[in-house]
Amino acid sequence: MGSTSAHNNGGLGRRDVIKRSAALGLITVPTMGFLSACATSGGGDDNDKKTETPKGETSAENPLGVKNGAALEAFIFKGGLGDQYAKDAEADYKTKYKADVKHTGTQQVGPKLTPRFAGGNPPDVIDNSGADHLDMNKLSSQGQLQDLKALLDAPSMDDPAKKIRDVIHPSTLDKGMHGDKFDVLYYAFTIYGTWYSQKLLDAKGWTYPKTLDEMVTLCGEIKKAGIAPWTYAGKFPYYVHFNLFAQIAKIGGIEPWIAIDNLEPKAWTSNDAVKQVVEHYEELAAKKYFLEGSQGLTHIQSQTAWTRNKAVFIPNGSWVENEAAPTTPKDFGMAVGALFDGTGDKMPTGTLRGEPSEPYIVSAKGKNPTGGMELLRIMLSKKHAQNFATKVKSLTCVQDATEGMTLSPGLASASKAVKAAGPNLISLQLQEWYPALTDEKIGGLTGQLLTGDLKAADWIKKTQAEADKVAKDSSVAKFKRTS
Incomplete structure (x- = not known):
């Protein structure tokens, strides 16, 4: 203590x-x-x-x-x-x-x-x-x-x-x-998203993808080049939620996400965007597009692997530029990308998760x-x-x-992304209001999803069950979001 x-x-x-x-x-x-x-x-x-x-x-x-x-x-x-x-x-x-x-x-x-x-x-x-x-x-x-x-x-x-x-x-x-x-x-005011090295992308002739499908295709090219497409903080898998949750809101729209924030029944299971996004992560895991051993890494270790170009992408917040500074090469060109387009999106290309922190x-x-x-x-x-x-x-x-x-490269990139997003900034409450649910319970399920030990359908079903438990737990203070 x-x-x-x-x-x-x-x-x-x-x-x-x-x-x-x-x-x-x-x-x-x-x-x-x-x-x-x-x-x-x-x-x-x-x-x-x-x-x-x-x-x-x-x-x-x-x-x-x-x-x-x-x-x-x-x-x-x-x-x-x-x-x-x-x-x-x-x-x-x-x-x-x-x-x-x-x-x-x-x-x-x-x-x-x-x-x-x-x-x-x-x-x-x-x-x-x-x-x-x-x-x-x-x-x-x-x-x-x-x-x-x-x-x-x-x-x-x-x-x-x-x-x-x-x-x-x-x-x-x-x-x-x-x-x-x-x-x-x-x-x-933190910008959450997919972070990468602009220098590495330019050197390899790769372009930051606009859609989930383009990301999967690019991951195949990256893997063939002998680099891991992704890494993440496996010891703290809730880092992945910085992207995963916002991607659901981007595709499905903010109203269905508000139902998730408010712990409403079937909010996870009835939202098609949840299925679309979680199945995307299931595919990344199945094709082994995560750096081997990522599940055992802390946030610092995963960031270090990333700044050393062992992986191209990492889900993170804009504090990463300062936190990873000791291992970041001067010409790394740290940058952040917007959320990806899926199918039938309710929010436009360029939508970004940016919110107070x-x-x-x-x-x-x-x-x-x-x-x-x-x-x-x-x-x-x-x-x-x-x-x-x-x-x-x-x-x-x-x-x-x-x-x-x-501004420094990462901050300049984040500021540019915010301007490009305009009013299309996503802000979520679930992780702030119910951290034990998101970071421990759902985080545990996400960890299993990314190692291929849990299927997308089971992740969704179990996540809904965990949210329902919190909704029914009178010892947990509840909060309601309207917009």
Whole structure:
């Protein structure tokens, strides 16, 4: 669970917190290397009393009323994007409010913070990303997440005439809702898709395919050239869902996908696009178009195989450029392609999955939630949005922040793909709302599909059964999507 001393748990010993968390059902036993960590404040003792938030005077410069000298604790996921960009924003907070900022960068957000939430002593602001993240749905339903309406209504750092809600991507506002409460700020804007080396394609005379059938044909040519067409993170097969799920929505249309997001009966089995897409993956597996041994690779290992040209394509998000930088040749020409056309598509050629990512939350029961929101306001300035693009080669939710900047190859390709897609950007909720379902249960089935151990028809039937189980499970908080 990570090393957490007694004083960090509001006086509770770490073992007591873990015992209490287990007894309350707050800790989920991880499967397939994924921890769906749930957290709450337990109930009924002194640890559940909310600390009074230190308040300062509000002003044009300090619209949220941060108290001068009020310390801030930030817990930042340190994965593909690193955490320097957050430290840079924290430095501005520290200077502006003459306050100490305690920073923790980690890949184990859930394991380290489950006892903190259970002990009633969570940090103020958290980048809740990575495989081992906290279950935000449970946190929200238990009142642990700060309502961020005050942040949305605050003036932006760059133009006081514009509120924060006016400068961020509209989908960020939609995705951060739990019911009628906006309590998650997805800071990054990630482009998901099929990533490849433009240099390799050019050298071999290959063209990025437009259709699923063209992809199968090209895979045959690639295999004959002695290269694997595809690789993927077999240890975390939900990476494949970044493409697979969006491909279903592209072909079948967003309405049938909304039924999937809403866990409706027969949403998987009655959608012809599901059959079309899953059978495509079954064919790729049957023809052995995946790099041998991919099922045993982590995301880093699969990305390294890809940057070394052992495989041509990889399903991933736009953080990959930064995460794979240590092994990427300078002239690699990293690029991302749009979703493929199938048969009878409801969405046009060029449709792309692009959506808010990197979820930031502020603890309602932290010591300084006002400061947590102010840190996010600082991060949403053009200065820090551009710093993010420079440092981690990724877009933020701040609209038009990178205009006029010279972008890295992968980011330039992603930006071009977004412009080409226009309004045809797909955003999905299933993986955010029900990660245990998608990443563990369906992920396990996808792993079997890609090794040829599960047929498409069985994948669909079993996926529907798993979704039905979640739909009927009263212990899982449910959310409804209308558009």
